[in-house]
Amino acid sequence: MTAKHRILEVGGERIHVVEQGSGPLVLLVHGFPESWYSWRRQLPVLATAGYRAVALDVRGYGRSSKPQDPAAYRMLDLISDNVSVVRAFGESSAVIIGHDWGATIAAQSALVEPEVFRAVGLLSVPYTPPGGPRPSEVFAGMGGGQEFYVSYFQRLGRAEAEIEPDVRGWLAGFYSALSADTMAAADAPDPHFVAPGGTLRERFPTGALPSWLTQDDLDFYAAEFERTGFTGALNRYRNMDRDWEDLATYAGSAIKQPSLFLGGTRDASTMWLSDAMDAYPRTLPNLTGSHLLDCGHWIQQERPDDVNRLLVEFLDSL
Template sequence: MKKYQHRFAYANRIRIHYVEEGEGPLVLLCHGWPESWYSWRHQINALAAQGYRVVAPDQRGYGLTDAAPRVEDYGVLQLVGDLVGLVQELGESNAILVGHDWGAMVAAPAALLRPDMFTKVGLLSVPYMPRRPVRPAARFHMSSQEKHFYQEYFQQVGKVESELEIDVRRSLLGVLYTGSGECRKHPEHRKSSFLSFDKRKHFVDSLIVPDALPEWLTAEDLDFYASEFKHSGFRGSINWYRNVDRNWENTPFLDGAKIRQPAIFIAGEFDGVLKMAAKEYEDLETNVPGLCGKHLIKDAGHWVQQEKPGEVNGLLLDFFRNGAEQENRNVQACHFGQSRCGSGMPRKGFYGASGAS
């Protein structure tokens, strides 16, 4: 494993562990579930080498960062507060904010609440999801009539974490593989999903555990993730899901809010979130007027920055350097099926295995 600078900051009443490399404008990389700062291992040094101060924290409840005791300690206002406090503790006044999965779901409200601090926003896998008129619990009820919907399944405290912790390494491999591009391309495995699964099964029963590791995940990578969750457990990270209704109740002031900073969206073409959030994906240009790029990466699944790090790094660096000016180049770069550039329709890029096409 590469050597990184590991540090701690006290912010928003918790101790936050983070990895830091480089000097220059601050870039804050926020991971999702079930990951850690380590999900950005391919980005940290690559971005730092191009003149950025890169900080990747373990978010609240993960890794070496404190796990607050109560479910309500993981609401979106607390999570945004962690990011604001961390930036301040780093001695900075602003940052480029990049989030993947749940990291993107916190990056979006952080951008809305503190546009002075978060001047550019990168959303990976999860598009900006404006506050809906119907509370999440009602949507969970509708989504789980015939099958379990994973977010509904996660609501009962102690249920899914007890399953995952029976064999942490196996559980993590199952989640990471089942959400990956390799699984989606496999003729048999592609039929499985942990997003929605048989009512007679447990969550862990919906996971596909491959005989061999996917190309993008080494045994060392998996061992590190397993060691982190053996230390922290899954309770804190799952508590993020248990606040979705509370987040809805606490943020009526965000109704109709738009992200106006320069922003980029990147996802793998096989990411299941694109189906779950199809409307939000299609409406990105409306809800994010500052959108500079909307990119699907060929053959990638949900773990896009790990599965296709070269393509993601190139897109992020181009966005960091050029911001809103990137939009004009995207019009010229779009050639594949997702592109409708130059026609007055939404501008989208499709990236192949070697980068921009």
């Protein structure tokens, strides 16, 4: 079974997908700053297990459409893209699995379209129901004199000016900063924050690439972003307040479909949201498993064998 690349015309946009296998549809949604390629170690395993695994490029990434309007990257548009992909494959429902931003996209797709997404798997970022304080206000209050990276990403062109002159080098540093085997020492500056007048890159470790990332892997990721630029990817962060408004009617809502969570014990994204994991009996009442693996943020690339085993077990249980 070889992987097939397709461009789907959905809702006036193009969505690039990579498909492998046949059987029940499983949609794989990547995070920042990645692409369908982050699922390269899951596609063949899920296909062999009897599933039609489809990894997409989220709009703004890779070969998918890159609308100019920042508001075109709001969550409701991404949910619509996911529904349209399911329909384009001739299916009425699918399991959706996401990592990082993809986990949030997957969770909210399942929340808003429960008839389409019959189960959901979340990697690295726990489910937090919509609602609560306005996101921009929360992030502005973090850092104690430093700027949280989400706030740093808000202004159009600012982060792009840091990243795009050396995409490959920036990606190498970012991936390394959040990987368990290349993280800086515990007393090093936190790479999630920016000093006044500084950049994120100043906080990245230097040296060897993380063990999960080959030079060829890095070349692939770099080539994608050198072609597309980073604005589409960063626009996801620039819609968090819009999402908060759009999803207000879902404030506090649980996801009732079967669900799975996988996180890393050395991943800040998982640890910061430990309260969200504690709330799973209420917010994910049909959770089939919550597993913490010894790894950093790039869980399905750092620990592919364990992730694959847990995903197949989850899918087989449905």
